Amino acid sequence: MxxxxxxxxxxxxxxxxxxxxxxxxxxxxxxxxxxxxxxxxxxxxxNAGIISGGSISPLNNPALWKALPKYLTNRHAALRWNPVWAVQNAGWVVRFLADSAASRFRPRATALHGLIAASAKLHREWIVKAEAGHRIRETGWLRAWRGDAIAAAKQEQALLAEYGIASELLDRQAISALEPGIVPVYKVGMLHTETASVDSPGxxxxxxxxxxxxxxxxxxxxxxxxxxxxxxxxxxxxxxxxxxxxxxxxxxxxxxxxxxxxxxxxxxLAFERGYHREFKPNPARPLRRPIYDIDGGFIMTPMEQGIRVTSGVELTGRDAPSSFAQLDQVVPLARGVAEFGDAVGDAWRGSRPTLPxxxxxxxxxxxxxxxxxxxxxxxxxxxxxxxxxxxxxxxxxxxxxxxxxxxxxxxxxxx
Ligand SMILES: Cc1cc2nc3c(=O)[nH]c(=O)nc-3n(C[C@H](O)[C@H](O)[C@H](O)COP(=O)(O)OP(=O)(O)OC[C@H]3O[C@@H](n4cnc5c(N)ncnc54)[C@H](O)[C@@H]3O)c2cc1C
The missing domain is CATH 3.50.50.60 (FAD/NAD(P)-binding domain)
Structure with missing residues (x-):
């Protein structure tokens, strides 16, 4: 010793x-x-490797109430929850939901904006200093809707603009021009232009x-x-x-x-668990940036080893056995957007550590x-x-x- x-x-x-x-x-x-x-x-x-300049809106925001009925079914890819865990952690759940009140939104968005802005600046400095500058891509992050979500996209853009964060509203054609390798399934897109991503966060x-x-x-x-x-x-x-x-x-x-x-x-502290699986990309139809499929409830990011598909939130114990249901649900959806081959390696599971x-x-x-x-x-x-x-x-x-x-x-x- x-x-x-x-x-x-x-x-x-x-x-x-x-x-x-x-x-x-x-x-x-x-x-x-x-x-x-x-x-x-x-x-x-x-994780999905996104250095997100625009993620100032916490998950428990006022829109959560509206989305709650679809999440209560426990079938949506974006959010699954373990009822036993929810009962055992009722205090956390109540506080998390209470914090999604409209009055609690601005102070938290402002706090996150300060933290994110300072951090993105440091990442850009450090990644070069650490001789990993080749891993960062300044191609933004595309958040995309399959449905007619112009109103939601405009609301998001207005919030970002209030904080001085740039974004571009895109229609189907503009999305295709940006990502010519994907199938044009998205009607509306929002490009977070100040967001970067890396090809291997680890x-x-x-x-x-x-x-x-x-x-x-x-x-x-x-x-x-x-x-x-x-x-x-x-x-x-x-x-x-x-x-x-x-x-x-x-x-x-x-x-x-x-x-x-x-x-x-x-x-x-609770655990918003998430999964990923990587797939061999098709070099003829590359993905240029991370895409968040909002209706599908998943993110696809081009990584060093392949296209990484990450799943939404699973609220349960940190060490509870894995359930690949959300990943199994979203991988076929992702395949309908980007062309990719067989899986590379095993599925991965992790826990986003979250306070109420x-x-x-x-x-x-x-x-x-x-x-x-x-x-x-x-x-x-x-x-x-x-x-x-x-x-x-x-x-x-x-x-x-x-x-x-x-x-x-x-x-x-x-x-
Ligand atoms: C699916 C998914 C996608 C995500 N996508 C993004 C994204 O695109 N962008 C983004 O910004 N964030 C993303 N996140 C969130 C992000 O990954 C986490 O918030 C972040 O990695 C947390 O970092 P950390 O250093 O706090 O924890 P960790 O990276 O988990 O580090 C904790 C360390 O503690 C060590 N440790 C624990 N216990 C012990 C012990 N007893 N003895 C010794 N060592 C110990 C562990 O080995 C580990 O290395 C995502 C998360 C998930 C799950």
Whole structure:
């Protein structure tokens, strides 16, 4: 058993943890980043790779009420839910639904806008610095409707415009001009022009981790067992040793809540599970950008290994057995849009870590000096990881964060 000393230990090497570790290192702190797997191997690996400048509208927005009847049937590809889980987690469900009230929309959209704008800027800087600039595509993100959804599209565009976010409203012909390789099934499209995407989010996180290591950071691969206060320091217990640190950052994504329980914090973190499967692309009919099929309830993204089809939300326990029903439902729909061949590799499952207000927790733990929380980045954690990390590192260093962190304060849920 070894014991090491450092200024900062970051727990979890997903996009949030790696970003926090790098940003802390940039501020001159000594940093150890710990994960049981290689960096970027879990949720930050399997997502749709979209660096979304326009995802300021949380999933629990006022439109959710209107859509609720179709989701209650539990047959829609966009949202499935486990009734037993819903009963056991009724408190989270009620709070999630309550937060979709119209009065709760603007403050959250404004908070997310600040976080997203700061983060997209950092991604564009870091990806070049990390020598992964070839992985980013500035081709936007196409959100598309099969039905006549002009009114919904215009409403979305108006909201984006209020925040100064550019978009283009497209008809069937304009969509075909943009994506000549797809079947013209979409009547209406909205191109988020300021959105970028990457061809392998896992590799981008690994590149950021290498950048952290090159800057003098230390990466440890080990299972984290517990954290405990130790005088004015923290003791991090690993499967193969211990680390003593002045500051600990919990950036364990969907695994963040349980490590805080022994300290008396009960964080209402739920899991919006999602799946992906990749398919061999047809080089003659390439996909140029991610497409969100809003009626179909899936996203298709061109990735390094093939076309990645990602499914909607499954609300259930994080570790409940996989159900591929949503993926099975959407893959034939996706095949009706883009031409692709056999599956490449196995289906993947991950969990979007989500608090009831769909805002992450970023900031100091209420009752423990030196303990910092950075998790709950829900559907847009790949986008928002860099600024979540930069803000956390700034707060540890006593400097102002790059955006308004007040709406993300941990004490809105724990005391
Ligand atoms: C289907 C799907 C599609 C998505 N698409 C997008 C998208 O297009 N754009 C976007 O911005 N976001 C997207 N997201 C959301 C995004 O992927 C997540 O919000 C983000 O990856 C969360 O990052 P994280 O660093 O918090 O968690 P993770 O990446 O899960 O990192 C947590 C780390 O903690 C480690 N860990 C946990 N417990 C322990 C332990 N006891 N000991 C050691 N290590 C431990 C894990 O190994 C893991 O590496 C999507 C999510 C899903 C599921």
């Amino acid at each position: 070894s014991e090491e000393k450092t200024e900062v230990v970051v727990l979890g090497a997903g996009i949030v943890g790696v970003s926090t570790a790098y940003a802390a290192r940039q501020r001159g702190m000594s940093v150890i980043l710990v994960d049981r797997r290689e960096p970027g191997s879990e949720t930050s690996y399997g 590799e981008v996180v690994k590149a950021y981790a290498r950048m952290f290591a090159s800057a003098g950071g230390d990466i440890r691969q080990s299972d984290i067992k517990a954290i405990a206060p130790d005088g004015d320091r923290w003791r991090v217990v690993l499967a193969d040793g211990e680390i003593s640190a002045r500051h600990v950052v919990v950036a364990l994504g969907p695994w963040s809540a349980e490590i805080l329980r022994p300290l008396g914090y009960r964080v209402p 207000d769909s805002l992450p927790i970023i900031g100091p733990a209420p009752r423990h000096a030196g303990l910092w929380l950075a998790f709950g980045n829900q559907h847009i954690g790949f986008t928002t990881g860099p600024a979540t990390g930069a803000a956390t590192a700034a707060m540890i260093g006593g400097a102002p964060p790059p955006f308004d962190v007040a709406p993300f304060a941990p004490d809105r849920y724990i005391s």
